[in-house]
Amino acid sequence: MIKRYCSALLMGAVALIHNGVTQAGAIDDAVRRGVLKVGTTPTYIPFEMTDKQGRIVGFEIDLLKEMSQAMGVELELVAVPYTELLPGLLAKKFDIIGSGMTVTQERNLKLNFSDSFIVVGQTVLLHPSLAGKVTSVEDLDDAGYRIAVTEGTTGEVAAKRFLAAARLSSFATPEEGVRQVVNGNADAFIHDAPYNLIALSRMQNSRLLLLEQPFTFEPLAFGLKKGDFDSLNWINHFLNQVAQDGTYDRLHDKWFKDTGWLVGVD
Template sequence: MKRVLAFIVVILFSITAAFAGMTDDAVKRGTLRVGLTPTYMPFEMTNKQGEIIGFEVDIVRAMAKALGVKLELIPTSYDGIIPGLLTGKFDMIASGMTINQSRNLRVNFTDLFVTTGQTLLIRKDLADEIKSYKDLNNEKYKITSQIGTTGEFIAKKYMSKAKYYGYNSEAEAILEVVNHKADAFIFDESYNIVALQRLGNKKLIHLDKLITAEPIAFAVRKEDYDSINWINNFLTQIKNDGTYDRIYNKWFKRTDWLKDME
């Protein structure tokens, strides 16, 4: 009987260990490892000093502080960010990720913490002929975006007749339009507002009517419900105590941070 009980204890311990969540692992390790693609202004980006800064970075920094651990940011290409999470390269994704069904089959999402949507940057000389995304659904146009993003999905779904070109970074995709090698760039509104000022070189205009409304959330591995519960409670707390508003206003209602960008 004692052997049976001991065996059961070992099995239960193994199951508990196997299902240890991200927050438990971070506390034991003393580090919260966050995967992100630091090219998405103002969510996560790299400044002149080589530091990764931004809206989500400040939120996960506050999260690490609440856990009592250090924060480790792990830059990862966007098309490899979910595989990186699934193979244990980091604990969670904080990279402006839109909740959608295909991603949700691979990861679990927390509650949304901000909503954005896709808009277009187009060449200024095309302003008279392109008034909305519907006008771009024509084989004569070339559309760019970052590979693996919602922008790519929306371009291929709603502007399928146009030629689509994907790039590893948002900046590469925008510069193709600035240099007249493409006609339009599709990406999140919050990024496009800043990119128009920083990269547009007065050659682009912003069609700011939202094509989509997209909830942004953090992602963790499947079955990690304890961590989702903790993160959701953390998000509720920072929204109630003013931390969230302070961080949001810093990145979305001010532009002084732009002087630190390359």
């Protein structure tokens, strides 16, 4: 009886060891493969976007390039619509999500997040006809206002939460949302502060008004499968390293202080 019990314990231990080897984390898989596959939606200026040569560029993309170099692997960007990021990760189409994703409690139930690499918040772009009429997001909580958002984003969630009385329309890309306001089909567009600030600098959007004060607190981070703690550990140490050695500040200045890159963006 004791021998059979010990044998069962030994078999269980062997199975656990075997599973640990065969179910390596995303970072281990990428190192073994020689390629880090990252799911991204290249429509979030200046984090990930497409330049005039069709390349995906941006602040988060540069962080991912530094990450892949630190791992000694190539970086492969897998472009998908924002709503397909989580399903794509679960279907193993890519190793991690790197797409300006905000850490929320709801999302955290479905995937793990790294430490935040930047904190942003939602701001409002207004049609010029609302000058002096709307001075805060609370003023837009009225059935007479039409609000444009990008589907699947925290901007959409924030609009539903703070502007329940307004008429909400969701669009596939933030560019389309801004265009609705420019063309007078919407009164306001809600999206992350960095995007709205840069969108306002474009000639076709220059007449829009910006409520600069963010009305939400949103940390952005890389997304991984639940339980992949080895990969989380590696990525968090990487983020700490680039924060300490000046790499993060250099990349941040490149995309948030300089604006020369705008002419090369599609």
